[in-house]
Amino acid sequence: MDLTLPLDHAAIERILPHRYPFLLVDRVTEFEVDKRIVGIKNVSRNERYLSPAANGDPVLPPTILTEAVAQVGAILILAKPENRQRLPFFAGIKRVRFRHPVHPGDVLEVEANVVRIRSRMGVLKGVVRVGGKIVFEGTMTFALGAPQPENP
DSSP: OOOOSSBOHHHHHHHOOOOTTSOOOSEEEEEETTTEEEEEEEOOTTOTTOEEOTTSOEEOOHHHHHHHHHHHHHHHHHTSGGGTTOOEEEEEEEEEEEOSOOOTTOEEEEEEEEEEEOSSEEEEEEEEEETTEEEEEEEEEEEEOOOOOOOO
């Protein structure tokens, strides 16, 4: 698989099983094997999962931010040839902090750094920034499922 940066939507879809409307990564701009990855998500007004804040303005729910970090981390893990036919599963999240709301028009810079990685388990530290300001941070544990048979 070609991992020439930046990875575009088509390249991301070759790695992740997610599809519209739940693919939350628009492109990958930085990639260090087994170390870190940075992905970009543009938040538009027509996102179907926006919800109104207390003042009525639409905001991206914190659970969607969490999923965006998980998807960027999954790209880092699934890009390795030995993991291509596996599915990553959340095994846990901790120390998650949602610092600021995310609104339509924001560009999310989603970074995932490897804390620990084994053959079937791993821990990633995720940070999401908007304009250089941290809006999310947390640690995620994942498990890799058994290899899946390829589709004909």
